[in-house]
Each structure stands twice: as C-alpha cells, then as structure tokens.
Amino acid sequence: MAQAINQTDMPSTFDYEEAEDRLYEWWESNGWFKPEVNKDGESFVVPMPPPNVTGALHLGHALFSSLEDLMTRYERMRGKAALWLPGTDHAGIATQLQVEKLLQSEGTSRVDVGREEFLARTWQWKEEKGGRIQAQLRKLGASCDWSRERFTLDDGLSEAVTEVFVRLWEQGLIYRGPRLVNWSPGLMTAVSDLEVESKEEEVLLYYFKYPLKDGGYLPVATTRPETILGDTAVAVNPEDERFKDYIGKTAIVPIIGREIPVIGDDYVDMEFGTGALKITPGHDFNDFELHEKHDLELINIMNRDATLNENAGDYAGMDRFDARKQLWADMEAADLTIKTEKYLTRIPRSQRGGEVVEPLVSTQWFIKMDDIAAKAVKAVREGDIKIVPERFTKVYYHWLENIQDWCISRQLWWGHRIPAWYREKDGDPEGEIYVGREAPKGDGWVPEEDVLDTWFSSGLWPMSTVGWPNEDTLDYQKHYPADVLETGHDILFFWVARMIMMGLWFTDKPPFHTVYLHGLVRDKEGKKFSKTIGNVIDPLDLTAEYGTDPLRFTLITSGTPGNDINLDVERVDYNARFINKIWNMIKLVNMNLDGELELGLPDKSELDIPSRWLVSRQQKLIQSVQKLFDNYLYGEAGNQILSFMWDEFAPWYLEIAKHNLYGENEAEKTKTRRVMVHVLDTCLRLLHPFMPFMTEEAWKYIPHDGEALIIAKWPESDATLIDEEAESQMMLIMDMIQAVRKTRKEYNVDPSKRITALVAPGSQRALLEKYDYAFGRLCNVATIELLADDAPAPENSASAVVRDSTIYLPLEGMLDVEKECERLTNEREKVTADIKKREGKLANAGFVNNAPEPVVQRERDSLAESQAELQKIDGLLASLCQ
C-alpha cells in the first residue's frame, strides 16, 4: 500500500497546548474510547478507582491515570475490546465535612438545617464541584469510556448496595448491637479500625494512688486520668509478689468514691508502669476484654462529643481534656498523685479529622468477616488472583487472616442509608427490626438514621458498575469479571480486599485476575507531599508547563511496581526534550519524503547494513518491550524505547541515512525512506500508550496505514529480521567512527577541518569500502583511503585500532611522537588487561562447561577481537616508538 502525506505544514515544535484538547475531542467523538471499537475482540476491563467526587487532581491520580490509560491503550491496540470504566465516589466523610464547612461559613450547621436540607445542599455541592476531576482526567489523556461513567450514589449502584446488605442480613452475616468502637468525636461518627491512624506522640504518664477500702493504696499509672471515673476494677498480676495479696480486696475510685474490686490477671505486665492496672471497660479495648472475662461492670462516662456524662459526677459536661486537668488537680489536692513523667506512645487519631479517637460503646452495624475473608484468601492462594508485585500477597493474607468484624454504620447523612426500620415493642422503640429492599408495610416503622461506610459501596465497584445484581444483562456477562485492578497499595485493605471479598461472595468469581499496586508519589527528597511543608506539586502546573505526555512518561518510568516514586521535576523536563527529539526525527523524515511511498520494509536482501542493523535492533526492542509488558514492567519498557530512539536510531541511522536521502540513487533513497518510516512508525506505536498526544499528532506526518494511531495495531516482533551479522558489522563502523572522534579530540584537530583518513581494513575491506561515506558525515573525514593489506603504517599519523582494522589520521607536522606512543601504550595496557581477564575466564573449565553457550561464545569473540587489536597495536609501537 502506498501512502502520501502532506509535507508542507509540519510545525517546528509539537504545540501541545493546541493539540491536546483537539486530539482528545477527536478520539472521543469517534468513539475510540469505547470497547465497541474492537467489537469482536476479547474483552479487557479496568475499573477506575473512583476518585472523590468533589476532589481535585493530585499526582496520585496522575499516576493511576497514566498507568491505567497505558494498559487500556495497549490492549486496545492489541485488538481487545478494552474498557476503562470511569466513575466517582461519594466519599461520605470527606464530602460531608466540606459541606459542613460551607454551612459553617454561612453561620449555620447541618443540625440547624436538618437532614433533608443538608442532603439537598450536598447534592448541589456535588453538582457544582463534581465535574472538576473528570475534566482533569481528560486533560491527562485518559481514554476511558465516559458514556459509562458511574457514581456510587447512582440508582443502579445503590440498588447493588441494598441488595448486598439485605442478602448478608438474610445470611446472618450482619448484626447490630452495642459494642466498643472507635469513635470520632469531631466527626460524631463511628469509624472502622482502618480509619484510625496511630502515631507516636509524647504524652504524660500519670502515676497515682488507688486507695484501698482497708487502707493503703495501689500505685497505678495511666495516660488518660479522666478515664479513672469509669474504672470498674484494678488489676494486678497474680504472680506479682508485691501485689498478689491485694487480689479480692476493694479499691475506691478517687474523688467519686465508687467501690471496685481488685482482680488478678496475667495480662498485667509486672514490669510496666507500677505493675498495677486500672480497668476501664467502657473506654479501652483491652479493658473491654477483661470486663468480659471477669464479668466486670461497664460504665460509659462520655457523650458522643467527648464531653463527660452524668456518670462522671461533678465533671459531667466538661470536655475530656479539661476533665483530665481538673481531675488531676483535684487528686493532687487530695494527695492521691505520685508523679507524672513524659512518655512516648502511640495515640490513635482519626484519619480524616485528625482528632484523638475515643473507644466508646455505641450501637452499630457489623459484618461478620471470617467466612467472607477466607474465600478471599483462598482465591489468591490458589492463583485465581495475582497481586503485582507479589510481596503484597503476604500483607494481604496477614490482614485477612486476622480480620476483625467490619463496623459498617456511620452516623453521617451523606451516603447509602442502611435499609433497616424499627418499630416500638414492649416499650423499646427499637424493639422490632426490619431489614429489606423496601420499607415495610404497616404503621409505626421508623427508618434507620445511619448510613453505610463509603467503602461498602466502593467494595462492590467492579460488579455494580456493570449492572449487578442483574446478572442476565449482556453488559454484565461481557464486563464481569474485570481484568486488571490498578491502584495504590495504601488502599489494599480499604478497597482491594473488600472488592475481592464481595465479588467472590456474591458472584463466586474473583472480580479481576490481577491486582497491580503502585506506590505513593513523593517529592524529590522522598517526603510526602503536604500543604504544611509546602512541597505540593500540582500535576496541572506540570502539564501546563511541559504538556501532558512528559508528565505521564516521567511517572511511568520513574519507578518500579509497588515502590514509592520520588518525583524529580528535572525528569519531566528531560522527557519533554525527548518528545521534542522525536518530533524532530519525524520532521527530518517528513521533509525528506517525496510523494507516495510504499509502506512496510523492503525485503531484507535489498537492505544495506545500517538498515539491517536498525531493523534488527528494533526487533530486539519489540521482543524486550513485549516481555516487560507481560510482566507489568512498564517503566523499563519506556526507558528502552527511549534509549533505542535517542541512542541508536537518531544519532547513527538517521545521520548515515542522510547520505542516501541527499544522494542521487533513487532506489537507495526509496529504500531508506521506507526503512525510516517503518521504524519510526513502529516506535510511535510502542510509545503511544505512554505519550498518546505527541505520538498521535506526529503519526500524521509520516505515511501510515489507518485512521488514527490510537486504534493502530500494536507491533509484533519478527525474529527473521534479527541479524547478528549486520549488528556486528555496524558495530565495527560505529567503533571506528568513535575512535576517530576521540583521536581528533586528543590532538585538538579543528572540528571543522575535514581530514583524510587511511584505513588498513583487515578482514572488513568490502564493508569499509562501501560505507566509507559514514565517516565523512559522522567524524568529518573528507576521504577514506583503503590501504593494501601489506602496506606499511603511514608516517606522521595518529592511529586507532578496532578489532583487526586500523585507521590512520595523517597529522603532518602536528604529530607528537611521544604523545602518540603514550596513547598507544595506554591502549595496549587496556587491551592486555582485557585479554588477560578473558583468557582467565576461558581457561576456567567451570565457566566453559557451565555457562550457556552464547555467553561463552561472546567471551571467545571478544577475546579474538582484543587479540587482533593487540597485534595491531604492537605493530604500531614497533614502527613508531622503538
């Protein structure tokens, strides 16, 4: 097939500002983001991790979007019906907080306006702010099918949520009851274990006297004195000689005077603190367990806003931290304190609000996780799901095998309301509970106020977005299970594990076969981005300055799977220059075309050595890239493509090709054009998933087959084009050119001076004769004169040896014999050392017998080369430096 392209209008640089939006719109309006573009292809589905609906794009989004778009574009080019399914998450707490802040700024609050008005305001907020992140993802070139965009509060997804809740209830896996939970006083809701972050902080450890009824006291230490008011026992270790006799006696709670027992339990660490432990079952998870074990009383002393309640006596109504100070002061006055000391311990704080989380007894909904988790463990263990990188499977197992029941109720308004209703019975307003898809018939039913944890709905994402629970639809059949789930390792438990559990439990199929986990993006020094440090990098600033492609390429090539990326903006700059480089390669080719050109490579037998070399090198590149892609090693693949283009194609092939392009031989000219176009075309295809905009635009400027690069075919390697002979010969030419450049430099030969070179070609007379023009172009040699095999070394010449070929540069009066001898001697030393090393290796029977044949052969070849070089150098030394 012959193709012509318009050569007149190629801009001198890639104008990303102009091109990006135009290309994106073109792709999208042609339906190329839809899986239907490859109707008959195998399905490939990537569910997008739904960003918070009102969020703004950060580098984490840019990273997932770059990787997932790469995967999607790659599979699309491979002919698959690729679907990258986008959507957003309602993000219960995060969104509710933003709207509450807004209300606060208006001088009102969610309680003031009421639930209905609050939800209306939140939907309004979502409509106003919600489009932003989608627009930003478009800016990054995300080729997702926007026509299928989903939101976790959409009707269909809400139906899935209700269905799952009701089924779990019917299966007896959901229960409700008062439990000690992590309570966030600022957010006024329960939070799950995962939403609590503990960091080491310096606090005070308070030592005090626990008075005994019979007189005397037990010394006790605590970090939270206010919880003394809720104590229902004091515990000591029964092995403890100091205290064991106190077991069974009665202690008196300081200040409020309640009587409590002294108990013995080996849980108490004799070495720590005073060796005696106060027990507060209502406000401490360990103490709660002891309370169950010893049948102790449980007293709740705290309100939902972390003020103390009526059980705290005179301290009722005080904030927990004020009460702490006041109580301690009162105890000091009563001579009940011993001392305080500084103490480093982990303080649990709410991941969202940042305030100290309080263990608090409240009535919540839970899912029994054991059976569900076991299935999820099994699926990974048996290989139905693969986690990349593999090391995270261990972390995954550990969490699932020690899983706690999941507290799914949240005392929020923004979210999926729990489908439960209560009716008064025997004086208990919640005496009767109904759980169902619809409100129950009959009078007196009051709906549950609580909503579900945000992760409950996102845990259903791969199913609910394709129509579950309606499994009969074509959409569901085709797109569930999905294929790859790509996300950050920080939400392995929050999201990935829950999707796997839910997917397996309800469909009996793993929701995807591969989990690819990326790391966190950090700054150049490896610090987390933070507004307080002021090191935040906005991806959109980078795309504005450099364009989208360099950022994408940088994020993909800056790290390895699962490891954090320290983003160095210099790399974005460098990659922007790579894009410029490619653009200019295209420009060179473009301006050297003329009319129609047949596509595809000429037959190998017609190609010259540089072409055979280039094609062979590219075949190896394709093989390597394929292998890397198969193993999700996209970063290395990108680097190899860059290296091929920048270090081989551009500086060697394109320079040498100019000889044919600017020459008169039309047949050679055409062949060279075809090779250049073909190799460049292949490079653009390989690079398209990394840098979609520039490659698509550049593709227009070379002859090509097909409407758009986004739907062009992914390159496949052809092993018959690998050509070791051509690679070896080309390597000789390149080595000789580099030797000339180096020699010229060492003698300070004016770079613009076109010199003559004499060459003793050794075994490669024909090769050097044919490609002597390469020297002219690449090391500014005017003429190459091939010497007879038996010709003596020319006088007054600097020389360089490559294998069994020697190149002489006549320097007339400029040759410094002493310097030349020094150069040759240095060279000789290097070569001798090399020979010695290789001879040693080859003399080692272990090496020769055990190493794979190609490795041994390479060693032999290199040795032969070095030996030839040594012989030549010795000849030169003998004639020049006697």
Add this chain to the structure above:
RNA sequence: GGGAGAUUAGCUCAAUUGGCAGAGCACUUCGUUUACACCGAAGGGGUUGUAAGUUCGAGUCUUUCAUCUCCCACCA
C-alpha cells in the same frame, strides 16, 4: 513486638531468567555540520551500605549487622 521495602556515580533513579554496572541532572573540554542548542561530540566520576556464604560467575540468591522508610499489632 511482627512484617515489608530501600540502601547502586555528588543528586534522582534504572539494570526483565545470576552473564562485560547504565541513564538523566550536575561537572570538565569542545562544537551552531540545512531534524533538533529543547542539540551534538569527547571525558571525569562506582570496592553496588556491612560482613560472610552459595556459584565457573552475584547489584541480582542465602545469612549477619547497620541506617532509613512504610505497614500491621490491645502494654496501661
């Protein structure tokens, strides 16, 4: 307390199955040759954190120690 990762050039990072340790930035010297100065040429810079082991061969596998980071866990 348990687990994971990292440690390679001054800085940021690569190195796919063990097979001649590489890039970019920075540095030195030089050069505008009509694709590209957003470029090109030549160069300096490494005992791959430590100590041992396995192997013909180790950045890569095993073990020790050190430093840093992260995750998990109920010591007041």
